[in-house]
Amino acid sequence: MFEIDIEKSFSAAHTLVGYKGDCSKLHGHNWLVQAFVVAEKLDEVGIAVDFKKLKKEIDDIISEFDHSLLNDLDYFKVQNPTSEKIAEVIYKKLAKALNDGNVKVSKVRVCESLTSGATYSE
Numbered sequence: 001m002f003e004i005d006i007e008k009s010f011s012a013a014h015t016l017v018g019y020k021g022d023c024s025k026l027h028g029h030n031w032l033v034q035a036f037v038v039a040e041k042l043d044e045v046g047i048a049v050d051f052k053k054l055k056k057e058i059d060d061i062i063s064e065f066d067h068s069l070l071n072d073l074d075y076f077k078v079q080n081p082t083s084e085k086i087a088e089v090i091y092k093k094l095a096k097a098l099n100d101g102n103v104k105v106s107k108v109r110v111c112e113s114l115t116s117g118a119t120y121s122e
Helices: 051-062 083-098
Strands: 002-014 027-039 103-111 117-120
Touching: 002 051, 027 051, 027 083, 051 083, 083 103, 083 117
Parallel strands: none
Antiparallel strands: 002 027, 027 103, 103 117
C-alpha cells in the first residue's frame, strides 16, 4: 500500500454558535489542510496519484472556503464550521473526485492553528 499526502492552506473566518467562550465571537484562522491518499498499485510511471492532480483538486475545494465567512456557506447553515466538520466536507468532496477503486482518500486533517487540528476518515 502506498500513501501520499499534501498540505494546502486557506484563510477564513467563522463563529461557533452555542459555544460558551471566545469562539462564539467572529474570528479567523489561517487553516492548514492535509490530505492523505492511498493506492494499492502504482501507474506505469511509478506514481500512485499525481501530486499536481491532488493539489488541483484540493485547491478547487478550498477556493470556496478561502477568504469567506464559513458560516455563510451552505455546508454550515445548520452546523457549526468546526475543524471537524470542515475536514469531513473536504474529505467527502475529495473522495468524490479521486476515489477510483485503486486510489482512495484515507483521511483529511484540518488545523486551525499550529497546535490544534481535527482529522476525518471513513
